Amino acid sequence: MSATTERSSSGPSGSRVPLPPLTNGPHTKRLGQVALIATFGGLLFGYDTAVINGALNPMVAELHLTKLTEGGVTSGLLFGAAVGAILGGRLSDGWGRRKSIILMSILFFVGAMLCVVAPNFGVMLVGRIILGLAVGAASTIVPVFLAELAPFEIRGSLAGRNELMIVAGQLAAFIINAIISSAFGEGNGVWRIMLAVEALPAIALFIGMLRMPESPRWLASKGRDEEALKVLSTLRTKERATAELAEIDQVTAEEAQQKGMRIGEILRNKWLVRILLIGIGLGVAQQLTGINAIQYYGQTVLIQAGFAANVAIIVNIGPGIVGVIGAVIALRMMDHFSRRRTFIIGFASTTIIHILIGILSNALPQGNAARPWVLLILIVLFVGSVQTFLNVAVWVTLSEIFPLKMRGFGIGVSVFFLWIANAFLGLYFPTIISAFGITGTFFGFAVVNALALLFVWRAVPETRGRSLEKLEEDVTTGAIYTQNVKKVRA
Template sequence: MMSNTLSNDETGAQADAAAVRKAKRFILLVAVISALGGALFGYDTGVISGALLFMTPHFGLTPFLEGLVTSSLLLGAAAGALLGGRIADRAGRRPMLIGAAVVFVVGTLGSALTPDIPILVISRVVLGLAVGAASVVVPLYISEMAPAQVRGRLVTFNELMIVTGQLVAYIVNALLAEAGAWRWMIGLATIPAVLLGVGMLFLPDSPRWYAGKRRFDEARGVLHRARSHDEAEQELAQITAVNDHEPGTSGWRELRSRWLRRVFFIGIGLAVVQQITGVNTIIYFAPTLLTRTGLGEVASIVATISIGAISVLAAFVGLLLMDRVGRRPLLITGQAGVTVCLVLLGLAFLLPGGASWVSYLTLGLMVIYMAFQQSSVSTVTWLMITELFPLKIRGFAMGVAILVLWLTNFLVALVFPPMVAAIGGSATFWVFAAMGIGSLMFSVRFVPETKGRSLEELETDMRQRYA
């Protein structure tokens, strides 16, 4: 009898261990497939840095038109973020990502095959719609699928895929630079877009979206695929309790609640903080800036690969640290480092151009800047925007926050080339440094810690804290 009992216990333990391994594989598959949207986001924002050098003489672009071509994607992304969040709340996270994949293909082909500037700008706006929608829905989907103890790492994996997409774009730019094949640089993004659309066909929607629609059996089914039995039932009970406490999904009218206004304000502030120090001016215009220091066009494009490589490495470091040291200390440290780098970049642009050491000093400061930005500021921002908002307004609020993020990105990218032409690189980077000081003050004063708790626990805590 004793032997049979031990045998049954061992069999049960083995079955539980097998279920846990299966759940981990499922969550990893969810993260990998959905984060293809992040890779597309990164590729489409990074590829313009190299393509722009060849598009400028091809179309006769002025500094204003350079800014317009670059920033048109960002304007589309702002609209896509708002629409993507609302549609994801109504129709689901999964259908929204499938739709975004289709729009990625359409916008990419339009941009790559464009015969003139108006069609190029329109196509990049369409492409931006997909980028914006993916920037909201991918981290939202992953955060709602992931267990609390690894949520930081899995959502940050999307940020890793974003910078990996940028690195791939820089490498593709370098490989095709000698031929000036900017159409191929842009058009290759159709490959991951197709993979995203096909992959999402085989995944379910998030359990929290199902629960928000009162489809609790489907929510339970997804949780049992992604958790152990006990964890799934416990988490479902938390989700159900929150839905029973505040049922329904809404929008602006919910901001009449004081605690929701406070949380909404913090989320919007984080979105501005992530962009206002000019991170994407480095991503979009690094080759252009390096040519101003005397480096050749092809050499500038090849040198930009180092920015992409350090971004990937830094995002991986951020992924490892996120669930260990916490979001808030990582954010504050990164903002301080970014601000110092901006001051030094301003000084570098005072040096006489033409000497190779000036070019490589400028490149080195850009690399250090990106190391601070991607290991902390960007990773924390994208993660915390998925964690702060309660379920009933999560898609809507994330959409608005990322709308603000993309609009800030758009304005910075639009004014950057004329600003550098008007006041010079030094003054431009010192303006960004001043913004960095303001961002640091905001984070110290307002940003809470969100590490290690379920989304429902965070919602309960913030309701009590800001009531």
Template sequence: MDVSKDTPQAAAPATTGAAVPDDAPPAVSRRLRLITLVATFGGLLFGYDTGVINGALPYMTDDLGLTPVTEGMVTSSLLLGAALGAVTGGRLSDARGRRRTILVLAVLFFVGALGCTLAPTTAVMVVARFVLGLAVGGASVTVPVYLAEVSPAERRGALVTRNELMIVTGQLLAFTSNAIIARVGGESGGVWRWMLVVATLPAVVLWFGMLVMPESPRWLASQGRFGDALEVLRQVRSRQRAEAELSEASALAVKDEQQKLGGWQDIRSTPWVRKLMFVGFGIAVVQQITGVNTIMYYGTQILTDAGFAADSALTANIANGVISVLATFVGIWLLGRVKRRPMLMTGQAGTTVALLLIGVFSLVLPSGDGRAYAVLAMTVTFLAFQQGAISPVTWLMLSEIFPMRMRGFGMGVAAVVLWLTNFVIGLVFPSLISGIGISSTFFLFVVAGVLSLAFVKLYVPETKGRTLESLEAELKARFS
């Protein structure tokens, strides 16, 4: 069947894409796996660049003459860059394409990592970390959207959450390589530079890999390039399934073009889109308000306060990274079998109970090995629920719920909320620990967890088992 490049009417008959069996040959499945692997190097870089500072910061303090204030600036400049990078990356991916945006992000990852490695002063380090943040924020939006738009409906959950797996793998890689590099060259000056330069390697792989990857078929359809969209779909679907999905995508693209969706003005003038943005903001806050990044950024300090010696706390922190990776594997498995919304609520309940017990154990158990291992057990439990349920579902749902023509922009704005929430929690956590103690601090997170459960139950829709086009129609009907 010949499909015109510019004429959606020439697409296949209107058939729900998810209803057509995808009996694709093995070569097609291998192509989809390769696309997923290459794109998720963006997630690997996301994880490594956010995790590496944990081990590098103590070593760069003397070399750069960091004070507590400038330590905070070095750490948090990446988070502020990520907030800007999320919304900018989302807009860029809607305007210029997902693939082209990821190529730009690969360059930013490389330049930012090299700038951090060679930084002669604190000011240069802060600027370089901000550039890295732009790349991290852009990747946090663009990679999940790209994967969601390339994936078939029944495999979307598993394939999109491969990015979450690569994020936690990147964090584990950072923790592990930091420990190895510190052991090998810890007494030599500038050892932290070797920790930071490792991140340039996956950035090169991402750039070269994306050069030969296809553009998102949904983005091509949104630009009226229906022939190109069909060509890409045929790379990752059976012929019949590709034509059915193009029919849905092209019809929706025409409708979206008529409604002029895609920017701030449309959010203000379209009530159901505004409500979706509210849901997206809520999902973003729910993911961060568990306090997950207090464990990631201050895990060693929490374990030391619980009673571990400094060396033992560092080793235990690596164990937290291992648990995160294993839990993400479980999360990917679960997403193929259970619905998103119950999974998110289960994760919230589990993290809330774990935080409650961390607070209780810190309050009632005497200092010593008993309290130390009890707190470690609860941080492991917390990360199992967080990385096995909440984080995968968060990034997946944010990549699914927004209309096609503003999917990158919508997810970008939601990710800004996520990164700013991350920044605020990371900024105030040390002060809370110092001011009211670890138990009271975690009790505050427990209260936030209960409120998050209520929000998910009342407002978050189910997204499993629909094509992105049928899901958009459902959400429009629900929120109109």
């Protein structure tokens, strides 16, 4: 839909007048610069969560980790991320998106350095938890920051750049791990070198964010209209900036008549409870696809598939490359393709692929020369499906669906449950795959993905093509669910 037909700002009498169309100019370059710097948080998110894939085996030997403490190193970051998601959302609502991202960059650096110098499991666990706090905060603050900066016409692709940077960080971790492992072997503290690399983007994020603006929507919500207009005017034409600020102010004024959206108020509004449950459901469903089991334990899965350990760490780069390609395709789709349709295709394809992995891992016994390569191809297809149809769409949707005054809280709670699901999967996946093998594990993932498909079909509303202010109206009044029911029946 065009800007002039779908969205409008408030005129002097409260009537709607068309927003000026989105145009290119110096402001377009500035918007791209701001998005690039902010998404270094996503790059760190990706690298920190994936680097353990190659660093864990040599770390286990040097720090004398048991199976329990090995799981603790992996899941410590994830449980920390769950806490960081909650704290990050609340902090960014009160302190601002920009300052919160700067604080997050400091935590990334401190956590990385603690992990690099860790002499034992205790120090390593503390460092991983600090990194987790930063990762969790990044997963809530950066998507919101990008969504609030973006014109609604390109909000999907701009907010989705964070997911592209996440998978780029994961791919970078796989490649760097393979290079370092090939050059230095698995001894001599090689895992410390792998972990030290993550300090570089943390420094870049800190320096870059010092020169970035605050979210104009957050500024307007605090009554700082002059600053909000100044920021918008660097990211839009002057006319468009003025019109958007008028629209933001109208919604802010309506909200100001309320007492403020505290937790009790949210829980008393059935529509807000519903959208919160949908956000939680999307976050948990994304994690239980099994994608992060591949990101954290990809080398382990590939060894079980039949690859030798030194080959597995190299071929593990394949899913990483496909993940980046899938994220690029997803970004091109976001502004032109229904969010709901994207989710439905994604969960349907992952369900089918998991069933195929289960069947073929049983049909091709260990020792069969084709087994590792067939399973690798299916794993690559699975990663590609998740990155193309699910990951970007989930993060973009979470950044869109909550009203402004509960946006930080809403995405924080949703991502908290996302990380809790991630953490328990990360903690118990080695036990699960050891007990049930690839066949049983992936049949289990197929059942979970089928349930997620049913949830999306029945519950998740469409968010594409509306400004954040229009979404706010529809979510608060329940209109968005009525529209969703009509689309399901159609």
